[in-house]
Amino acid sequence: RKEVEQDPGPFNVPEGATVAFNCTYSNSASQSFFWYRQDCRKEPKLLMSVYSSGNEDGRFTAQLNRASQYISLLIRDSKLSDSATYLCVVRGAASGSARQLTFGSGTQLTVLP
Amino acid sequence: DVKVTQSSRYLVKRTGEKVFLECVQDMDHENMFWYRQDPGLGLRLIYFSYDVKMKEKGDIPEGYSVSREKKERFSLILESASTNQTSMYLCASSLRGRNSPLHFGNGTRLTVT
Numbered sequence: 001r002k003e004v005e006q007d008p009g010p011f012n013v014p015e016g017a018t019v020a021f022n023c024t025y026s027n028s029a030s031q032s033f034f035w036y037r038q039d040c041r042k043e044p045k046l047l048m049s050v051y052s053s054g055n056e057d058g059r060f061t062a063q064l065n066r067a068s069q070y071i072s073l074l075i076r077d078s079k080l081s082d083s084a085t086y087l088c089v090v091r092g093a094a095s096g097s098a099r100q101l102t103f104g105s106g107t108q109l110t111v112l113p
Numbered sequence: 114d115v116k117v118t119q120s121s122r123y124l125v126k127r128t129g130e131k132v133f134l135e136c137v138q139d140m141d142h143e144n145m146f147w148y149r150q151d152p153g154l155g156l157r158l159i160y161f162s163y164d165v166k167m168k169e170k171g172d173i174p175e176g177y178s179v180s181r182e183k184k185e186r187f188s189l190i191l192e193s194a195s196t197n198q199t200s201m202y203l204c205a206s207s208l209r210g211r212n213s214p215l216h217f218g219n220g221t222r223l224t225v226t
Contacts, residue, residue: 031211031212032211032212034214041201041222042219042220043203043217043218043219043220044156044203044215044217045217046214046215046216049212049214087156089214089215091211101158101215103155103156104155105153105155106155
């Protein structure tokens with residue numbers, strides 16, 4: 001089983017739709033969680049950190065479910081500009097060790113006009 | 114805003130050449146990383162550094178070395194480039210804290226012919 005798993009998609013949704021992605025992780029001691037977006041042939045950019053109580057940034061909502069070991073990203077009222085690959089990143093328990101950073105393989109989203 | 118700058122956006126090198134990829138960050142981050150990203154394989158950690166002159170191997174260090182003589186600069190060296198090192202190379206930096214996200218440079222697309 002992969003340490004971090006994402007549905008690769010592609011997700012094709014119409015403009016204005018609500019779309020949700022999940023990301024499961026295998027290490028129950030994981031401490032920190034992030035969502036990044038990556039546009040085609042560009043670098044990943046931090047979208048948002050994921051906090052234990054869940055957090056929202058505009059149209060984006062991130063949730064953490066420690067019991068079931070997954071994080072989720074909800075995008076409301078999707079825009080054409082949301083089309084990208086969304087990467088989840090999980091950091092394990094060992095403080096400061098980059099080895100504990102694990103990237104999902106990404107979920108591709110295309111928002112259609 | 115964190116700025117991570119990679120010296121070249123595109124590079125074409127010949128097999129056997131020594132290749133230097135340079136990365137500079139301007140936010141006094143302790144940690145710096147080199148990843149490569151290939152289709153279907155996601156982001157893979159080559160090397161990282163948590164302080165000046167300190168380095169640790171990542172998941173795929175073979176064929177690479179690194180240098181961190183100054184805090185702001187982290188160099189990736191391909192001692193003798195090979196065609197299987199054709200890839201997108203991404204540099205990143207972060208603060209030392211466990212909840213600190215990575216900030217990526219805009220990538221270097223290296224082609225080895």
